[in-house]
Amino acid sequence: MHDAYITAAQAILELALVLHHAVTGEQYKARAATARLTEPTRTGDYRYCVGAAHHMAGLRMPEPSAVSWLDGPGTVRAGRRDLVQAGRDQFRAQR
Numbered sequence: 001m002h003d004a005y006i007t008a009a010q011a012i013l014e015l016a017l018v019l020h021h022a023v024t025g026e027q028y029k030a031r032a033a034t035a036r037l038t039e040p041t042r043t044g045d046y047r048y049c050v051g052a053a054h055h056m057a058g059l060r061m062p063e064p065s066a067v068s069w070l071d072g073p074g075t076v077r078a079g080r081r082d083l084v085q086a087g088r089d090q091f092r093a094q095r
Helices: 003-024 026-036 047-056 073-094
Strands: none
Touching: 003 026, 003 047, 003 073, 026 047, 047 073
């Protein structure tokens, strides 16, 4: 059970880092965090985080996703990109 908590924490932390780096425009860091996210989600748990990370970072998925989105992949991707854009707008306004 302990390993499951560590995996969950690692997945959420990496996803948060992807969002942060996407908002601040640090694409290479967003790609690195996305790559790190792949390993702990390989078993299927938290696999949706990999798709979310790719969406937020504006990256193409390396292979078709096994995750089914309720609203469809295009709508989900657009929503995640909108989240990043809103973060960028707020980040710029605070500078």
